[in-house]
Amino acid sequence: MKTEKLVIRPTTEADWLKIRDLRLKMINDTPIACAETEADALAHDETEWRRRGAQGSRESSITVAAIDEYGNWVGTMGSYIAEPSVGPLLVGVYVSPEFRGTDVGVTDTLLSAVEEWASNNGGRLTLHVHEDNVKAQRAYSKRGFEFTGHSVEYSLDPSSREVEMTKELIPAAA
Numbered sequence: 001m002k003t004e005k006l007v008i009r010p011t012t013e014a015d016w017l018k019i020r021d022l023r024l025k026m027i028n029d030t031p032i033a034c035a036e037t038e039a040d041a042l043a044h045d046e047t048e049w050r051r052r053g054a055q056g057s058r059e060s061s062i063t064v065a066a067i068d069e070y071g072n073w074v075g076t077m078g079s080y081i082a083e084p085s086v087g088p089l090l091v092g093v094y095v096s097p098e099f100r101g102t103d104v105g106v107t108d109t110l111l112s113a114v115e116e117w118a119s120n121n122g123g124r125l126t127l128h129v130h131e132d133n134v135k136a137q138r139a140y141s142k143r144g145f146e147f148t149g150h151s152v153e154y155s156l157d158p159s160s161r162e163v164e165m166t167k168e169l170i171p172a173a174a
Contacts, residue, residue, distance in 0.1 A: 006074070008109050011056030011063045016049035018065070022073045023052075026094040032130040033093070035155045055080065062117040063092065066099070066106050074099045077110040079118050079125065087122025090114060093136075102142075111143060119169035128152055128162035140165050 011019060020041070027038045055078060056063040063078035075095035079088040099106045118125040127145065129136050131154075145165040154160045 005069045006106065006109070007067045008064055008113055009056075009067070011053045011065050011076070013050045013054040015053040015056075015065070016046060018073045019053050019076070020044075020049045022065075022076055022094065023092075025096070026076075026092075029094070029097065030133070032133055032154075033136065037156065060121075062114060064110055064113045066095070066110055068099075075106045075110055077107075077114050079114045081121060084122075086126055087124050088114075088118035088126065090118075090125055090127035093127075107139070108143070115167075115169055123169050124166055125169055126164060126166045128164055130154060131161045131163050137163070137165070143167070 023041055024038060027034045027036070027041055031037075052063070055061040056065075061078065061080035063076065065073055066075035068074050076092055077090070077094075078092040079090050081087060082089050093107075093110075095106045095110070102108065115125060125145075127140065128151075129140065131151070145167045148164045148166055150164040151161040152164065154162050
């Protein structure tokens with residue numbers, strides 16, 4: 001399957017149910033890639049999920065979704081500016097297992113959309129990935145991200161760390 005059968009688009013507030021369902025799938029598939037537990041996610045009300053959906057088109061954030069030809073949400077990725085000195089932070093990265101791999105292209109297509117936004121909002125994209133998630137670290141390295149040598153405490157387990165990676169971006173042509 002190639003990405004031409006997928007729709008890649010920014011999320012909206014109205015997408016809240018799909019966003020919630022995909023987030024729960026993400027947490028169950030790769031818990032160390034998330035900063036919340038399933039119980040935390042289930043405790044959020046509709047207002048919180050609508051807020052997350054609206055991040056798809058806010059000035060200081062972007063969230064994009066990959067939707068297959070049958071309307072199934074198969075991936076998502078977002079970025080926001082938490083601190084202007086750091087610039088865009090890549091978050092909420094998830095692609096359903098059956099849509100993973102460079103031959104499919106879902107990850108690359110989602111990342112391209114986020115990078116285009118980030119290139120005009122700081123020129124560098126930063127991410128934090130769990131120190132034990134070596135597969136994700138390799139995937140990011142293949143896509144041009146480099147380790148900075150910095151790390152942050154993993155929010156769900158203070159005894160472990162998330163390592164920081166960045167990618168310098170070229171601003172999109174006007």
